[in-house]
Amino acid sequence: MTTRASKIVVIDSHTEGEPTRVVISGGPDLGTGPLSSRVQRFREAADDFRRTVILEPRGSDALVGALLVPPTDPSCVTGVIFFNNAAYLGMCGHGMIGVAVTLGYLSRITAGTHRIETPVGVVEVQLIEPNLVSIENVPSYRYRSQVSVNVESLGVVTGDIAWGGNWFFLVSESPFPLRFENIRQLNDASDLVRSALSKAGITGKDGAEIDHIEFFGPPSSPGAHSRNFVYCPGGAYDRSPCGTGTSAKLACLAADEKLSAGEPWIQESIIGSRFTGTYRRNAAGEIIPTITGRAFICSEAHLVRQSGDPFVAGITGQGLT
Numbered sequence: 001m002t003t004r005a006s007k008i009v010v011i012d013s014h015t016e017g018e019p020t021r022v023v024i025s026g027g028p029d030l031g032t033g034p035l036s037s038r039v040q041r042f043r044e045a046a047d048d049f050r051r052t053v054i055l056e057p058r059g060s061d062a063l064v065g066a067l068l069v070p071p072t073d074p075s076c077v078t079g080v081i082f083f084n085n086a087a088y089l090g091m092c093g094h095g096m097i098g099v100a101v102t103l104g105y106l107s108r109i110t111a112g113t114h115r116i117e118t119p120v121g122v123v124e125v126q127l128i129e130p131n132l133v134s135i136e137n138v139p140s141y142r143y144r145s146q147v148s149v150n151v152e153s154l155g156v157v158t159g160d161i162a163w164g165g166n167w168f169f170l171v172s173e174s175p176f177p178l179r180f181e182n183i184r185q186l187n188d189a190s191d192l193v194r195s196a197l198s199k200a201g202i203t204g205k206d207g208a209e210i211d212h213i214e215f216f217g218p219p220s221s222p223g224a225h226s227r228n229f230v231y232c233p234g235g236a237y238d239r240s241p242c243g244t245g246t247s248a249k250l251a252c253l254a255a256d257e258k259l260s261a262g263e264p265w266i267q268e269s270i271i272g273s274r275f276t277g278t279y280r281r282n283a284a285g286e287i288i289p290t291i292t293g294r295a296f297i298c299s300e301a302h303l304v305r306q307s308g309d310p311f312v313a314g315i316t317g318q319g320l321t
Ligand code: PYC
Pocket: 018, 064, 089, 091, 092, 093, 094, 095, 166, 232, 238, 240, 241, 242, 243, 244, 245
């Protein structure tokens, strides 16, 4: 007996420990137009596809998906829409490094510089070696400095609000030591900070939700400048130092005049992996961060959706008894 099934072709990689799943074929047709309106269509008409690709039993909470789409800008090699277990991401730094390594692995790009379109702007990627990539991110900036919020069980927590392609609340003094064994406590604390910001009406520019929380502390390895823990929307933590989070950090360092243009900043993650960040200023004086890190291909797979599978769009807990 056969059961009808549809297939989605994916390539999985990890960037400094953080997984990316690039959808090569079998994704929804989102039509044409600006990527921001295609994200809207994705959300409204094909959100079950996001859940199939990311959620258990085919994925995991740590995964970030990357749907390759035709770009509107002909100078770009592709467009990409990032998504995770909860939502759609404007940009994703580790994901972009994973996309570049995947495109290189497929021989769709060669070593050199390429432009890739995202819903929040065009990102320039440099494939330096098959597993080493620099991305020049979107303009990043600190929006507000030293904002205090009262957080249940933690008391007053103070941090900066910055944009690095996503909105971040950056806390320089982590409430718990940044050690692997403290991940659960760090995650719970971040979750409380995120809710407290939301309840207090503290947002990014134009009322945008601050959905990433970043704690900082001293580094563990020689040569690094700092270690971080990054909490992502959906409750998973970033295994990498977070590309957009490191960009937000660079924006704060630049605003405080603690890091000059061109000076490297080595950001260590909670698992000890690293990104190197630098920045330049564009003609408008904005910070343009460059993030360099490694990604490695983990698998090439077909995700299969068999008819009759009650969890074809992932395990959401909804509708279960
Ligand atoms: O690297 O920018 C990043 C990122 C965002 C969420 C997970 N990783």
